[in-house]
Amino acid sequence: MIYTDIQSSLNGESVEAILNVAGGWAGGNASDKDFIKNSEMVFKQSVNSTLIVTSLASKFLKENGLLTFSGAAAALGATPGMIGYGAAKAATIHIGKSLAASNSGMPKDSSILTIAPITLDTPMNRKWMPKADTSTWTPLEYIAELFYKWIEDPSSRPTNGSVVKLTTTGGNTELSYH
Amino acid sequence: MIYTDIQSSLNGESVEAILNVAGGWAGGNASDKDFIKNSEMVFKQSVNSTLIVTSLASKFLKENGLLTFSGAAAALGATPGMIGYGAAKAATIHIGKSLAASNSGMPKDSSILTIAPITLDTPMNRKWMPKADTSTWTPLEYIAELFYKWIEDPSSRPTNGSVVKLTTTGGNTELSYH
Numbered sequence: 001m002i003y004t005d006i007q008s009s010l011n012g013e014s015v016e017a018i019l020n021v022a023g024g025w026a027g028g029n030a031s032d033k034d035f036i037k038n039s040e041m042v043f044k045q046s047v048n049s050t051l052i053v054t055s056l057a058s059k060f061l062k063e064n065g066l067l068t069f070s071g072a073a074a075a076l077g078a079t080p081g082m083i084g085y086g087a088a089k090a091a092t093i094h095i096g097k098s099l100a101a102s103n104s105g106m107p108k109d110s111s112i113l114t115i116a117p118i119t120l121d122t123p124m125n126r127k128w129m130p131k132a133d134t135s136t137w138t139p140l141e142y143i144a145e146l147f148y149k150w151i152e153d154p155s156s157r158p159t160n161g162s163v164v165k166l167t168t169t170g171g172n173t174e175l176s177y178h
Numbered sequence: 179m180i181y182t183d184i185q186s187s188l189n190g191e192s193v194e195a196i197l198n199v200a201g202g203w204a205g206g207n208a209s210d211k212d213f214i215k216n217s218e219m220v221f222k223q224s225v226n227s228t229l230i231v232t233s234l235a236s237k238f239l240k241e242n243g244l245l246t247f248s249g250a251a252a253a254l255g256a257t258p259g260m261i262g263y264g265a266a267k268a269a270t271i272h273i274g275k276s277l278a279a280s281n282s283g284m285p286k287d288s289s290i291l292t293i294a295p296i297t298l299d300t301p302m303n304r305k306w307m308p309k310a311d312t313s314t315w316t317p318l319e320y321i322a323e324l325f326y327k328w329i330e331d332p333s334s335r336p337t338n339g340s341v342v343k344l345t346t347t348g349g350n351t352e353l354s355y356h
Contacts (some may be wrong), residue, residue, distance in 0.1 A: 030236035031283030039229050043221065047269075051217050051262065058208035078275045078339070080282035084229070089271035091225075091265040097256045098265070104258035105209030161256070 002052070003059070006028045010060060014107075017066040017151045018057045023048035027082040039084025045071070046088040050095055064130050066151050069096050071114040076178055089116075093163055100161025111157045113150065115143065116165040116178065138168045180230070181237070188238060192285075195244040195329045197220045200227035205260040217262025223268045223343055224248070224266040238352050241286045247274050249292040251343050254356055267294075271341055278339025292329065293321065294343040294356065316346040324353075 020114060024045035026038035050069055057067045072089040079086025096114035099106050106112065121137035143166070150157045158164055163178040204216035204222035228247050235245045250267040257264025270320055274292035277284050284290065297303060299315035321344070328335045341356040 029281060029283035030232045030277060035233050035236075035283075036226075036229050036248040040226070043225065043269075047221065047265070048218070051214050054208045054261070055213050058213075075272065078279040079272070080276045080279035083232070083273055083276045083282065086276055087225070087269040087272040091221075091269040094253065094257075094268035095261055098258045098261045099208060101256040101258035103207060104261065105207030107214075 002056070006056065006060060014060050015065065016062055017147070018053050018061055019068045019147055020049055021070055023070045025085055027085070029081055029083055035084070040143070042085045042088045047091050050092045054095060054099065057110070058105045058107070061107050061110055063110065064133045064154055065107060065110045067099070067110060067112045068147060069112070069114040071096070071116040071163055073116045075118065076163070076165070088129040096163065097161045111154070113158060113159050114163045116163050118167065124157045135170050136168050138166045139175050142173050179346040181233070184234065184238060186187055191236050193238040193243065194209045194240055195238070195325070196231050197246045197325055198227055198231040198247055201248045203263055205263070207259055220263045220266045225269050232273060232277065235288070236283045236285070238290055239285050241284060241288065242332055243288045244335070245277070245290045246286060246292070246325060248302045249294040249341055253298045254294065254341070254343070269339040274341065285290055289332070289338045291336060292341045294341050296345060313348050314346050316344045316351050320351050
């Protein structure tokens with residue numbers, strides 16, 4: 001149903017970029033009483049949204065277009081205190097790497113990039129972590145500008161399939177590629 | 179409900195090993211018309227079963243017990259022709275690595291190992307790939323004996339959290355660790 005809605009509103013056109021910023025978080029290790037329920041929730045939030053935008057991108061993204069996913073820096077290693085969340089983000093990262101490989105079904109010369117933030121400076125994070133040092137949180141404006149640059153200037157994009165880790169210190173954000 | 183059933187049948191005892199051999203396969207790249215449906219199916223088969231045994235293991239596995247997961251060698255790299263399957267197995271591998279880390283909620287001194295076969299010699303694979311060279315397929319007997327050895331002799335187990343790749347050539351299987 002999403003397809004037909006989008007198809008008719010696009011009227012045969014395709015789009016420059018699709019940015020998946022859906023997500024969510026839940027902690028918990030294997031002994032947590034809500035382990036399965038919370039893990040299923042984070043898989044729905046992160047993986048299902050990634051699968052949906054992937055399918056849409058294969059149909060509606062322009063050649064040379066940009067598809068971005070929301071990963072997490074934590075998922076580059078083991079995540080024993082947030083097992084479901086880390087695994088869902090690891091799956092997201094794997095989808096990004098697979099889409100960058102040959103015959104993935106993506107439009108010609110498109111770029112798939114997965115951002116891997118540590119903590120984002122969002123209203124929800126401010127609400128739930130009121131005493132945290134926010135100078136290490138990545139501002140959403142930074143990410144919006146990064147996406148804008150990648151869309152406008154394809155030569156500024158990292159290698160297709162990159163996981164782009166965002167490390168913010170003293171309000172200054174640096175990128176590293178994985 | 180599974181918990182109370184198992185709890186009452188175990189009658190306060192715990193178990194030496196929990197082996198998750200549930201799984202399934204579906205191919206398809208991003209442009210496949212059943213991409214989302216098939217991806218959700220393989221996540222149910224591989225990830226949900228992994229989450230369930232993980233939760234059970236945190237409650238019913240003995241100290242020094244063994245928990246095994248079913249990964250896939252393909253998921254150690256990009257899987258553009260079977261995107262959902264590769265991502266579900268990457269998530270499974272990530273859960274195994276997280277459980278091997280500190281404070282994962284697993285019983286003391288337990289081992290979590292994820293096998294990563296290339297192709298298993300199963301009746302279903304024989305049925306669907308009748309012309310394949312089965313000398314590169316790993317016999318189920320080999321895996322059963324491997325599990326048995328790991329259960330009986332904890333000193334034979336690879337490092338906790340290992341992904342154990344099974345490579346079969348001419349009917350002979352070798353292990354490598356990732």
